[in-house]
Amino acid sequence: MDSMNFDLAVTPLRDLNRFLHKEAVAQGIKQVTVLHPDGAHNIAVGLNAPVAVDIEGHAGYYAAGMLKHGEVTIHGNAGTGVAENMMSGKVHVKGFASVSAGASAHGGLLVVDGDTSLRCGISLKGGDIVVGGSVGSFSGFMAQAGRMVICGNAGDALGDSLYEAVIYVRGKIKSLGADARIEDMTESDYQAVGELLAAAGYTYDPHEFKRVASAKSLYHWNADANQEY
Amino acid sequence: MNDNEHILKHIAKEGSAGYDRKIMDYIHNAATHGLYEIRGMGAKRAVPNFDDLVLLGASLSRYPLEGYREKCSTKTILGTRFASKPIELEIPITIAGMSFGALSANVKESLGRAATELGTSTTTGDGGMTAEERQSSKTLVYQCLPSRYGFNPDDVRRADAIEIVIGQGAKPGGGGMLLGQKISPRVAKMRTLPEGIDQRSACRHPDWTGPDDLVIKIQELREMTDWEKPIYVKVGATRTFHDVKLAVHAGADVIVVDGMQGGTAATQTCFIEHVGIPTLAALRQAVDALEDLNMKGKVQLIISGGVRTGADVAKALAMGADAVAIGQGVLYALGCNHDAYTLDGVVHSACNDYEQLGTAAGYCHHCHTGRCPVGITTQDEQLAQRLMPDLGAKRLKNYLKTLNMELTTLARACGKQNVHHLEREDLAAMTIEAAAMARLPLAGTDWIPGFSQM
Numbered sequence: 016m017d018s019m020n021f022d023l024a025v026t027p028l029r030d031l032n033r034f035l036h037k038e039a040v041a042q043g044i045k046q047v048t049v050l051h052p053d054g055a056h057n058i059a060v061g062l063n064a065p066v067a068v069d070i071e072g073h074a075g076y077y078a079a080g081m082l083k084h085g086e087v088t089i090h091g092n093a094g095t096g097v098a099e100n101m102m103s104g105k106v107h108v109k110g111f112a113s114v115s116a117g118a119s120a121h122g123g124l125l126v127v128d129g130d131t132s133l134r135c136g137i138s139l140k141g142g143d144i145v146v147g148g149s150v151g152s153f154s155g156f157m158a159q160a161g162r163m164v165i166c167g168n169a170g171d172a173l174g175d176s177l178y179e180a181v182i183y184v185r186g187k188i189k190s191l192g193a194d195a196r197i198e199d200m201t202e203s204d205y206q207a208v209g210e211l212l213a214a215a216g217y218t219y220d221p222h223e224f225k226r227v228a229s230a231k232s233l234y235h236w237n238a239d240a241n242q243e244y
Numbered sequence: 245m246n247d248n249e250h251i252l253k254h255i256a257k258e259g260s261a262g263y264d265r266k267i268m269d270y271i272h273n274a275a276t277h278g279l280y281e282i283r284g285m286g287a288k289r290a291v292p293n294f295d296d297l298v299l300l301g302a303s304l305s306r307y308p309l310e311g312y313r314e315k316c317s318t319k320t321i322l323g324t325r326f327a328s329k330p331i332e333l334e335i336p337i338t339i340a341g342m343s344f345g346a347l348s349a350n351v352k353e354s355l356g357r358a359a360t361e362l363g364t365s366t367t368t369g370d371g372g373m374t375a376e377e378r379q380s381s382k383t384l385v386y387q388c389l390p391s392r393y394g395f396n397p398d399d400v401r402r403a404d405a406i407e408i409v410i411g412q413g414a415k416p417g418g419g420g421m422l423l424g425q426k427i428s429p430r431v432a433k434m435r436t437l438p439e440g441i442d443q444r445s446a447c448r449h450p451d452w453t454g455p456d457d458l459v460i461k462i463q464e465l466r467e468m469t470d471w472e473k474p475i476y477v478k479v480g481a482t483r484t485f486h487d488v489k490l491a492v493h494a495g496a497d498v499i500v501v502d503g504m505q506g507g508t509a510a511t512q513t514c515f516i517e518h519v520g521i522p523t524l525a526a527l528r529q530a531v532d533a534l535e536d537l538n539m540k541g542k543v544q545l546i547i548s549g550g551v552r553t554g555a556d557v558a559k560a561l562a563m564g565a566d567a568v569a570i571g572q573g574v575l576y577a578l579g580c581n582h583d584a585y586t587l588d589g590v591v592h593s594a595c596n597d598y599e600q601l602g603t604a605a606g607y608c609h610h611c612h613t614g615r616c617p618v619g620i621t622t623q624d625e626q627l628a629q630r631l632m633p634d635l636g637a638k639r640l641k642n643y644l645k646t647l648n649m650e651l652t653t654l655a656r657a658c659g660k661q662n663v664h665h666l667e668r669e670d671l672a673a674m675t676i677e678a679a680a681m682a683r684l685p686l687a688g689t690d691w692i693p694g695f696s697q698m
Contacts, residue, residue, distance in 0.1 A: 028467070029467070029471075032467045032468075032470075033470060036470060037470070056460045056463060056464070057460070057463055057464045057467045057468075060464050060467050060468045061397055061400075061401075061467065061468035061469070063397065075460070076457070076460045076461075076464070077451070077460065077461070077464045080464050080468070081396075081397040081400070081468060083397055083398075095451065095452070095457065095460075096451035096452070099450075099451045100392060100395060100396070100397070100451075102396055102397060102398075115450055115451040115452075118392075118450040118451040119392040119395065119450050119451070121396060121436070134450065137450040137451075138391070138392055138446065138450040140392070140436045141436060156450075157446060157450075159435075159436045159437060160436050176444075178437060178438065178441075179438060233444075234438070234441040234442065235424060235441065235442050
């Protein structure tokens with residue numbers, strides 16, 4: 016047996032997470048299905064093993080938070096902070112995601128087929144995020160490293176106070192945040208977007224995307240630059 | 245000189261109380277640079293503090309213990325509410341969170357070694373956990389800060405407790421600032437930032453926004469660590485009564501309250517001097533909140549911000565704290581603001597280095613420059629050699645040991661065989677302001693301003 020089911024309607028979340036942390040690898044389990052999640056918070060947080068977790072429904076806050084090595088698929092919507100601080104592995108939300116999706120993720124790939132709300136990719140530290148739909152305002156806020164690919168539109172203040180992270184947008188951008196600017200796409204950008212789209216399972220043409228990156232005018236204090244911060 | 249000239253001469257030298265030299269310098273500086281001042285250290289202004297309280301030693305109505313013979317326990321346990329592995333400390337004096345980046349790796353190692361030798365804990369900071377401090381610290385509290393620099397699940401699992409930092413006493417509501425000169429290659433790598441940039445860290449957590457969210461965030465960290473590790477919540481002292489209540493409701497095992505005297509590596513002076521309330525007032529409000537919820541003793545309270553001496557510790561415990569955390573005092577113990585440093589066993593003067601910074605030993609608050617003359621708040625490899633871990637650990641161990649001896653001496657004088665038996669009845673206030681803030685009677689009276697009739 017290399018798979019298991021956990022029905023959260025009858026099994027406490029604690030049992031599921033304890034199993035994922037301490038027993039799954041020892042028992043040779045490679046796939047876990049979570050039934051009746053019903054918006055429960057903290058499903059599969061801290062998973063640190065190459066185990067595939069399928070959540071059959073909607074997940075609450077922090078699903079797959081701090082994930083490392085695992086692969087979590089949410090067959091529904093995800094609440095606040097899905098895949099927050101993810102280190103590696105993959106999280107795929109088949110529905111929509113709430114605020115702060117992929118916040119401060121250091122690595123791995125987060126895919127959201129639907130839209131994400133405010134602050135998607137906030138404080139991103141190096142992970143990759145691909146959003147099939149649109150993202151809300153302040154997405155990529157203070158993102159330091161990593162890449163975001165937005166197949167739909169972006170809300171207000173996209174990429175405010177970006178550091179070295181790069182955002183690719185296919186649709187319209189309502190407004191750019193402080194210090195963010197649109198730059199020309201290079202061959203390496205097309206290649207990166209193509210690879211990320213392929214990894215997410217999308218077939219859009221990378222040439223439809225534009226690149227948003229930091230103008231780096233906030234990297235050092237300068238009174239004469241009339242900085243807003 | 246005639247009378248008129250004499251009068252004019254005196255008028256010409258008459259200063260203004262509203263625009264004294266200090267405020268004039270501030271205006272001249274603002275006009276010249278167009279930027280507010282960034283500096284290290286804590287508030288310089290005088291505020292009511294533990295010096296404004298006295299302990300009531302035993303005489304006839306109370307019976308003292310022998311100071312040099314009878315034992316007085318200092319054992320301290322933190323995190324008994326939900327964690328399956330609470331923190332057990334030998335003394336109620338802990339080391340506050342200070343980041344690698346603000347401090348050198350040698351200093352972080354010094355903190356860990358001294359803390360371990362004395363059976364207490366040290367704490368990480370913005371910038372993540374260094375290998376040196378994990379290795380040297382038997383008990384290490386891992387901070388989860390708004391910036392999330394270097395925050396990762398492996399370190400969460402390696403920690404003994406997790407401290408969710410909401411704010412700091414020096415800058416409640418404000419983010420951190422680390423100027424480019426301190427973003428060395430190692431710091432940059434740990435923080436995922438380009439080298440040499442001015443790093444402005446976030447003032448709020450990226451993935452939660454309020455106390456209801458915090459409930460779930462705490463649950464996430466508990467689930468992540470299988471409910472083993474205590475979860476601390478640290479707040480900068482402002483609306484402390486409400487903040488502590490909300491932290492309790494959110495599920496904190498331990499609450500850390502940092503008063504306005506608390507230090508910082510680099511922050512706007514306007515924040516340091518003008519935001520937050522004194523530690524004395526915050527401690528009283530925090531204890532009120534715990535008692536109001538009937539959670540005193542169930543949720544432990546750590547107070548920080550201007551705790552310097554064993555007497556401060558004794559008074560803090562008497563007011564209701566379970567432990568204290570010390571940051572600035574620890575840096576001073578290591579040699580901060582000292583006029584000399586020791587390199588290869590030879591004592592060298594640091595006076596020229598202070599002068600180059602435009603300051604002098606005893607007045608330096610230039611942590612933000614990274615040019616610390618005694619090698620503490622620096623990432624410069626050569627300057628960092630001025631404080632080696634052996635010496636740093638020894639000095640800090642001596643300091644903490646002294647504090648603990650003072651604490652037990654004072655506790656025994658109050659008739660206590662356990663420092664945690666110190667109580668508010670053991671205290672009186674020396675000033676009306678301190679009496680009102682700490683809600684203690686003015687010494688020699690029963691009067692508590694704003695609370696009881698004179």
